[in-house]
Amino acid sequence: MRAVLKYAALGLVAALMLLPFADMFVGALRGPRDVFANPPNYFPVEPQWSVYARVFDELPMGRWLFNSVVVTLTITVLQVATSTLAGFALAKYDFGGRDAIFRLVIGAQMFPFFLFIIPIFFLLRYVPLAGGNGLTELGGSGLLGTYAALVLPFIVTWYGVFLMRQFFVTIPDDLLEAARLDGASEFRIFRSIALPQIAPAVWTLALFAFVYHWNEFIWTMTVTRSAPELQTLPVGIFLLEDQFNTLDQKSLQQAALAVSVAPVIFLFIVLQKRFHAATETG
Amino acid sequence: MRKVATAPGADAASGAVPGVATGAVPRVARPGAMDDRAPGAPRLAPWLFLAPLLVFAAVFLVLPLGFSIYLTFTRWNPLGSPSWVGLKQYEYLLTRDPVFWDTLGHTFIVAGGLVLFGVPLSLALAAVFSRAKGRRVWRAIFYLPQVTNIVAIAYIWQFLLDDRYGLVNRGLGLLGYAGPDWLTDGTWAMVSVIVVMVWYELGKNMLVFSAAIDGIDPQVIEAATLDGASGPRVFASITVPLIRPAVVFVTVTSFITGMGWFALILAMTNGGPRGATDVTALYMYRMAFEDLRMGRASAAAMILFAIIAVIAVLQFRLLRERAA
Incomplete structure (x- = not known):
């Protein structure tokens, strides 16, 4: 009896989690016959699979996908590089100032994102010699119309540095010392000895970074509002809102959303084991 | 010259984060190794490794925060240059702005709703989940919203909650109820926002709780059960107190999330209908990028940040003390 209740509860929550996604996939397949029926059909009489082709024909979907992939991969690679390098330095070297830098890494995480939107927007706009700016004549757009504006504010993740440091600390010093005696350079010790030891943690960081930045919305929208050629999937779909206002365009919007969601869900399912190892240690 | 003994900062560093192990053996015994090394390399290496972080901290942390604080004392439409107005922006927001306090009220309702409903629900779900079979599948399903972009x-x-043709009101209609106007009535719109936030955060919070529950010594639970206590009773009086750190963590992070996270509200209601779901962070964003009032928007961001910081510290103190 108790077991029945337990699985009934889990099943109910699972249904509440899945149903909204199912509703989106069903909605994407509705055709004009369904939306203009009175009352409109919930289940399409004739599923319009062609909607997924229309998404690419009628919307700049290819461009958005390209931007999403390029921006997300660049940020992921850079975050992994900066987090592992800094985490290793904080974990495995003794030097004056380490204490202070570690406190900075902890403290920086306290500041909410909304504090940075305005100042960073203008810092990027006022970068000298970029986007029409002179050395002191700063009337241009700076880096705002470039990929750099989407990537630069995210090249370091404080939490990632902290996480990598926690894993590097567990590596025995003797291992690194031995390599040092063999005359290995410090970078080589980092790259070939230390990094492989924490490979699962590094992959986890990469996966989290990828998912987070694939889905990033507010910042990207803020800096690409007037640069459609730089918009990513979620931003592009959001800013084209007006195009989806008519009833029969709703299914197009739902299909576009499905395309924006599919890659991460796919990645998530494939790498599920690794993903959850991380959420449980984190 | 070269640092051979343990750096003076090392002990302080290990004290900064409790529970984090540092190398137990002091690193004194390597003078031989040091002598054949390229001079200076071990001293220079950590700074090279940290260089990107330090540059980033200067450019994307210290500089923007400083700039932001400066902006709060100015009036600035970015077409011109900022003009110093002292505390006028703070004064305007706190005493004369017609909606600032409303948005602050909404912010507290959202954050409060997320804590009040989100924390107990995810705790209850974790209780059931932690003793279930097929955890990997359940987990994947509950975590699904977390990997989905917020626009989607x-x-x-919006589709689900559509007044007439949404799945929710169609379902209620089949049961003979006329569903409410989820997104076009002010009160219901607020309810909708909180429901979606709780739904979105449920899986993440549940995982934190279930990880904490997994860390409990099973013998403790077993002993209580043998004493004849029922499942729910054991959970409430033994499990929950044992995972109090996780409860504190989820409560405080949920609250902070609810106070500052406006992406969902922007995409779902954009603060509407008629400002009913307008929260301070969203108001700040519109002030900056629609009205181009950068000084006032920066002041609004700073006030919100101060409130969040104070309450987060209070929550931590309060909840931790009660544990002791």
Whole structure:
């Protein structure tokens, strides 16, 4: 009896989690016959699979996908590089100032994102010699119309540095010392000895970074509002809102959303084991 | 010259984060190794490794925060240059702005709703989940919203909550109820926002709780059960107190999330209908990028940040003390 209740509860929550996604996939397949029926059909009489082709024909979907992939991969690679390098330095070297830098890494995480939107927007706009700016004549757009504006504010993740440091600390010093005696350079010790030891943690960081930045919305929208050629999937779909206002365009919007969601869900399912190892240690 | 003994900062560093192990053996015994090394390399290496972080901290942390604080004392439409107005922006927001306090009220309702409903629900779900079979599948399903972009989340729920043709009101209609105007009535719109936030955060919070529950010594639970206590009773009086750190963590992070996270609201209701779901962070964003009032928007961001910081510290103190 108790077991029945337990699985009934889990099943109910699972249904509440899945149903909204199912509703989106069903909605994407509705055709004009369904939306203009009175009352409109919930289940399409004739599923319009062609909607997924229309998404690419009628919307700049290819461009958005390209931007999403390029921006997300660049940020992921850079975050992994900066987090592992800094985490290793904080974990495995003794030097004056380490204490202070570690406190900075902890403290920086306290500041909410909304504090940075305005100042960073203008810092990027006022970068000298970029986007029409002179050395002191700063009337241009700076880096705002470039990929750099989407990537630069995210090249370091404080939490990632902290996480990598926690894993590097567990590596025995003797291992690194031995390599040092063999005359290995410090970078080589980092790259070939230390990094492989924490490979699962590094992959986890990469996966989290990828998912987070694939889905990033507010910042990207803020800096690409007037640069459609730089918009990513979620931003592009959001800013084209007006195009989806008519009833029969709703299914197009739902299909576009499905395309924006599919890659991460796919990645998530494939790498599920690794993903959850991380959420449980984190 | 070269640092051979343990650096003076090392002990302080290990004290900064409790529970984090540092190398137990002091690193004194390597003078031989040091002598054949390229001079200076071990001293220079950590700074090279940290260089990107330090540059980033200067450019994307210290500089913007400083700039932001400066902006709060100015009036600035970015077409011109900022003009110093002292505390006028703070004064305007706190005493004369017609909606600032409303948005602050909404912010507290959202954050409060997320804590009040989100924390107990995810705790209850974790209780059931932690003793279930097939955990990997359940977990994947509950975590699904977390990997979905917020625009999709917002629109999916707009479709579901559509007054006439949404799945929710169709379902209620089949049961003979006329569903409410989920997104076009002010009160219901607020309810909708909180429901979607709780739904979105449920899986993440549940995982934190279930990880904490997994860390409990099973013998403790077993002993209580043998004493004849029922499942729910054991959970409430033994499990929950044992995972109090996780409860504190989820409560405080949920609260902070609820106070400052406006992406979902922007995409789902954009503060509407008629400002009913307008929260301070969203108001700040519109002030900056629609009205181009950068000084006032910066002041609004700073006030919100101060409130969040104070309450987060209070929550931590209060909840931790009660544990002791």
